[in-house]
Amino acid sequence: MQLLRKIAFPISLIYAAVVHVRNLLYDLNIFESKSFKTPTICVGNLSVGGTGKTPMVEYLVALLTKEYKVAVLSRGYKRKSKGFVLASPNNTVEDIGDEPYQIHSKYNEVPVAVDVDRRNGISKLEELVKPDIIILDDAFQHRKVSPTISILLTSYGSLYNDDWYLPTGNLRDSKREARRAHIIIVTKCPHDLSEKAQKAMISKLRPRGDQMILFSCLKYSNVHSEKGVQTEVDSLKKMKITLVTGIANPEPLVEYLKNKGLLFEHLSFKDHYFFTQEDIEILNAKDYVLTTEKDYVRLKGRVRNLHYISVGHSFLNDGEAVLSAELKKSIKQC
Template sequence: MKVIRYLLFPFAILYNIVTAIRNFFYDTGVFTSTSFQLPVIVVGNLSTGGTGKTPQIEYLIRLLKDRYKIAVLSRGYKRKTKGFLLLNNTHNAEDVGDEPLQFFSKFKNIDVAVDANRTEGIQRLITDINPEVILLDDAFQHRKVKAGYYILLTKFDELYANDFLLPTGNLRESRRGRSRANTIIVTKCPQNLSEDQQERIKKKLKPTANQEVYFTSIGYNETLKGDREVLLSELENSEILLVTGIANPKPLLQFLGRNHLKFQHINFPDHHNFTSSDISKINTTYESITSVNKIILTTEKDYMRLKGKISNLVYIDIETKFLNKEESFTTNVLNFIQS
């Protein structure tokens, strides 16, 4: 696979030229970006995924939901519908995508909408519900909207500084795109990452003088939810069938390993739409487990697409945890909104 990617290097050069011209046209005003009067915060990345956008959006929701009327707008990746949809209790993951459904299911006092055209989506939100703050999920490259605050995520073990453009690497645009960010967050860090290591990473990322760099890790909830609630510690003598359809399941595998849990893993592509054949495979594998104590475990995002399709299913949810300087981050976000 790596050899093929290297052979595609000329296409990466062409891709770089195309994205650079596009960004230049936006930067110089040849292509227009729409600004809005209310605070709009973008969470995104330079790479193709797996940087932890969903837990970062949820962090912002928890920070802001009791202070402001919040709306989240996503494109609704892999949904089977078109246009603008404001989520309600009748929608499922096929209608709106797994991540928007997760936000809607988890936080009852916010509004969640999907629209591939973020400009039209924001305008509809303003007209229909008049939010005080809008969070844009995965919209760093959506330059038709000029947001007020940009949060750029990059994963600890796949920094944009060490990556290259598609199809040779995983970058959607050149590393120069980092200059649009107000804040850069290095995600999925080891919890014991030292300050010296953080400083070395900062030098690699080359932030501008006005950019703050923060470091976060993943925190796993010890209470599993879904068809029933069970403590993770109660699974020590159980056999787990782990089903994932996310970009990078490695941190979850490592977490289960550190907790000395016995599991089999069925891995699907990111945002996978589970077919009847997939469900049959999961059920057959689960039935083949001979242990009396057994359970099917998935991620919260995958649960949105699997619930109601298989039984004895639970999920583990995650949260963003700042290694340090959390107060600085929250102060910067609140100051932006208040200004």
């Protein structure tokens, strides 16, 4: 795979040129970026997958629903429906996509919609739901919308300014576009990341004077069964476990489980993978299947002995208070 990526370097140069021209056309207002009456919070990244966008969207939902009527708008990647869809109890994963379905299942009082056309999706939510805030999931590169506040995620150990363009690297947008972010969050940091290391990382990212950089680490939950029973991870040490992942970067979860002393086989699938009947038959022959929350919504009701572990963000320093204050200040100014 690495050899193929290196061979594809000339293609990455063409991709980079297209990305730069597109952004230039928006910068020159030849292509229009539209603002909306409803405050919008964009969560995204410059690379393909693996920075923790969905847990961050869920974090913002939990944070902001205490004071505001929040709606979430996503593309609904790999869904089988078309156009605008406002999630309802009758929708399936295939209707709206795994990540929106996960958010809708967890926060069923929060309107969740999908639409490839973000402008149309925002307009529909304003008409049908009238939210106080709309969170745009994975929308940093979608410049047809000019959000109220943009949150850019980049993973510790895989910073965007150490990366290169697709298909040689993982960048889908220019590193230079990081300047559009109001807040940059370095995700998946070690829990004990020192102040010195944080300052070194800030120097490496070279933020603008008005840009805020925060640091977060992953926080895993107990293990949940389909019946809602919770089990501590430590109690699974003697179990014969099959870990199933269909996410962009399963390594943090794999490392976490190994550090907990669990022994398991790992069946890794590509991101957003829809499991075939053959896959299901193989999994049903396993004693204990553990998966991610995103994969769980595609496997529940099909696999026996199915369990999942969810993940969230935990901020270092006083990052949570700083983020909350900054968001509320920006919303109030609208």
